[in-house]
Amino acid sequence: MRVFVDPERCRGHALCLSYAPDAFEFIDLEDRSSVRAGIDVVALQDQILEAARECPERAIVVDLEQGE
Amino acid sequence: MSTSEKNVQKNIIDFDHHSPELRDHNTEVLHKLIYTEPRCPMGWSEAHGGFWAIWGYDALFDAVQNTALFRSVHSEELPKGVPGAPYKDPLIPIDIDGPIQQEFRKLSLGWFNPGTAKAMEPRINEICTELIDAFIERGECDISQELFTALPARVTLEMLDWESDRWAEWIEWVHAIIHDSVLHPDKAVEGANNMYTNIAVETAKRREKLGDDLFSDMMRTKVNGEYLTDEQIRNYAMLVMLGGMDTTAGVTGNTLLEIDKDPALRQQLIDEIDFIPKAIEEFLRFAGPQGGLYRRVAEDTVFHDQPMNKDDRVLMMYWAANRDPNMFPDPEKIDIHRTNNRHMTFGLGPHRCLGSHHARLMFSTMLREIMTRLPDFKVQWDKLERFEDCGSVYAVRHMPVTFTPGKRSTAS
Numbered sequence: 001m002r003v004f005v006d007p008e009r010c011r012g013h014a015l016c017l018s019y020a021p022d023a024f025e026f027i028d029l030e031d032r033s034s035v036r037a038g039i040d041v042v043a044l045q046d047q048i049l050e051a052a053r054e055c056p057e058r059a060i061v062v063d064l065e066q067g068e
Numbered sequence: 069m070s071t072s073e074k075n076v077q078k079n080i081i082d083f084d085h086h087s088p089e090l091r092d093h094n095t096e097v098l099h100k101l102i103y104t105e106p107r108c109p110m111g112w113s114e115a116h117g118g119f120w121a122i123w124g125y126d127a128l129f130d131a132v133q134n135t136a137l138f139r140s141v142h143s144e145e146l147p148k149g150v151p152g153a154p155y156k157d158p159l160i161p162i163d164i165d166g167p168i169q170q171e172f173r174k175l176s177l178g179w180f181n182p183g184t185a186k187a188m189e190p191r192i193n194e195i196c197t198e199l200i201d202a203f204i205e206r207g208e209c210d211i212s213q214e215l216f217t218a219l220p221a222r223v224t225l226e227m228l229d230w231e232s233d234r235w236a237e238w239i240e241w242v243h244a245i246i247h248d249s250v251l252h253p254d255k256a257v258e259g260a261n262n263m264y265t266n267i268a269v270e271t272a273k274r275r276e277k278l279g280d281d282l283f284s285d286m287m288r289t290k291v292n293g294e295y296l297t298d299e300q301i302r303n304y305a306m307l308v309m310l311g312g313m314d315t316t317a318g319v320t321g322n323t324l325l326e327i328d329k330d331p332a333l334r335q336q337l338i339d340e341i342d343f344i345p346k347a348i349e350e351f352l353r354f355a356g357p358q359g360g361l362y363r364r365v366a367e368d369t370v371f372h373d374q375p376m377n378k379d380d381r382v383l384m385m386y387w388a389a390n391r392d393p394n395m396f397p398d399p400e401k402i403d404i405h406r407t408n409n410r411h412m413t414f415g416l417g418p419h420r421c422l423g424s425h426h427a428r429l430m431f432s433t434m435l436r437e438i439m440t441r442l443p444d445f446k447v448q449w450d451k452l453e454r455f456e457d458c459g460s461v462y463a464v465r466h467m468p469v470t471f472t473p474g475k476r477s478t479a480s
Contacts, residue, residue, distance in 0.1 A: 011416065011417060011418065011420040012181075012420060013414065013420060013424065014182040014425060015349075017182060018345070018346070026181060026182050026183065028177060028178070028181040028183060029174065029177060031173065031174075031177055031181070050407075053407060053408055054349075054407070054408070054409060054410065055410070056410040056411065056412065056414075056416055057416055057417075058410075
């Protein structure tokens with residue numbers, strides 16, 4: 001499973017930080033979210049999928065097939 | 069593709085966003101747009117010299133992302149609004165497009181990021197407690213003026229480090245600009261002039277000594293290598309006031325009315341009080357106050373099968389898109405556990421509401437405290453007063469409520 005936040009789409013709504021606080025962090029000066037470094041995406045899969053589902057900009061890309 | 073290449077017909081609608089019908093029967097009016105067959109995501113109204121309204125979710129999603137086609141800039145000749153606003157100056161950064169808009173945004177991101185909002189939580193809690201303490205023993209209050217209008221206004225003034233005990237004056241001017249621009253333009257101009265005068269006073273004071281506040285950052289930060297002019301500082305501060313003071317109050321008021329109408333919903337919020345920070349997303353969707361923001365079409369085009377012409381005005385109807393049945397199943401049902409709730413209440417794209425993190429926190433805090441300290445509040449519907457014009461913001465001015473009196477939580 002792979003996940004990333006598309007920096008071209010993310011507009012800093014920060015809802016992913018509320019749905020998946022262990023998976024995402026906010027880059028203040030760029031006004032956008034990104035995936036935290038070194039996280040176990042499989043262990044956090046449920047909250048990551050919830051964050052992706054609620055992202056109003058559809059900026060969170062999740063590929064369940066891809067390995068790390 | 070030009071209009072002539074494809075034979076497309078305008079979807080003509082009978083719609084005026086400044087009408088009393090929209091204020092008094094907003095669901096019915098929005099439903100007429102959404103559900104009239106054949107269904108169309110947008111239409112052309114002849115009111116106020118003609119404008120497009122976009123209400124379909126997918127069409128509006130495409131429009132807000134395409135700032136090259138749907139422009140926020142305006143000018144003396146092509147003023148903002150439908151009809152054009154009586155005050156001309158562009159607000160910063162909402163009335164700017166392109167890379168420079170993002171540069172102007174950066175100036176205030178230090179104040180508007182999620183972490184800064186979170187850091188303000190204790191202060192927001194404190195103001196909320198103080199405001200509720202002032203009326204909790206009475207068993208009645210105007211919860212609009214005494215709580216949900218006052219709190220965002222005070223928080224906004226504190227961020228600017230202006231005298232927050234003058235919030236009632238500022239809010240009158242803000243309300244005049246937002247709610248009276250069309251029906252009582254003289255009042256809106258007077259409100260804008262009062263704000264200009266007072267911002268000039270604050271600017272002169274701050275020139276002597278900058279502080280650790282949002283307003284000082286407007287004065288000390290260079291954008292593209294240049295300090296902001298006094299006019300730019302004023303137009304930035306105007307936006308913070310207009311955006312910060314009114315809409316959070318609007319959604320809180322609209323939400324309290326829905327709770328008052330629905331005993332099961334009221335009980336659910338009392339039972340799931342810790343879920344309120346997430347439950348607010350559904351109220352933001354259903355009870356969002358933003359009647360519409362404006363854009364102008366940059367060139368002749370066909371957009372979602374509709375022929376648009378250069379310089380056409382467009383009303384972006386976020387609150388209608390939030391009720392699009394193609395996007396939100398059973399959209400008229402308030403379900404605080406709704407999933408796929410990608411509402412547009414804060415806008416989408418490069419102009420996403422700068423204050424959204426603060427707005428969520430203030431709204432969530434007020435709702436939690438109301439459902440904790442006066443959970444049996446009853447709205448006095450016969451004394452409820454909405455703002456006359458809901459074309460920009462659909463909100464309540466006065467909302468008298470009664471409730472079982474409680475105790476103050478701090479010593480008076």
